[in-house]
Amino acid sequence: MRFIRPALVALAGCALALALPTGSAVAAKGWFSWAGPKGAPFYIQNPPDGRCLTMSDEARGAHNGTGVPVALYTDKTCKQQALRLSPGRDAPRSLRFASVKFGSR
Numbered sequence: 001m002r003f004i005r006p007a008l009v010a011l012a013g014c015a016l017a018l019a020l021p022t023g024s025a026v027a028a029k030g031w032f033s034w035a036g037p038k039g040a041p042f043y044i045q046n047p048p049d050g051r052c053l054t055m056s057d058e059a060r061g062a063h064n065g066t067g068v069p070v071a072l073y074t075d076k077t078c079k080q081q082a083l084r085l086s087p088g089r090d091a092p093r094s095l096r097f098a099s100v101k102f103g104s105r
Contacts, residue, residue: 027046027047027048027049028046028047028048028049028066028067028068028070028102028103029046029066029067030045030046030065030066030067030087031043031044031045031063031065031066032044032047032062032063032064032065032066032070032100032102033062033063033065034055034059034060034061034062034063034097035059035060035061035093036057036058036059037057037058042059046066047066047102048102049068049102049103050101050102050103051101051102052073052077052078052099052100052101053099053100053101053102054076054098054099055076055097055098055099055100058096059096059097059098060091060093060094060095060096060097061090061091061092061093061094061095062085062090062091062095062097062100063089063090063091064085064086064087064088064089064090065087065088066087066102067087068087068102068103069084069085069086069087069102069103070084070085070100070101070102071083071084071085071100071101072084072085072091072095072097072099072100073097073098073099073100073101074096074097074098075098075099076098076099077099078099078100078101082095082097083095083097
């Protein structure tokens, strides 16, 4: 009995470690920036992959400083795609967008 309990604890610990996701697979590494109302700069560091992020105010002139492609949308639901930005690219300063998704294919 003395050896069974430590073995079960070790086995449970290994199962838990394997079940937890790693942080690197769920975020786009780097910075995404844009201009908000009155040209104020805004930034997101390591944004989440695959989630639709809605801009609460006016957004334009995006810069994709992440390592993944970014899709800029004209609507707030990530349905009407306006522009796709490769890593390191800039959107035109005049292009307004209402939502963004990282890692979009």
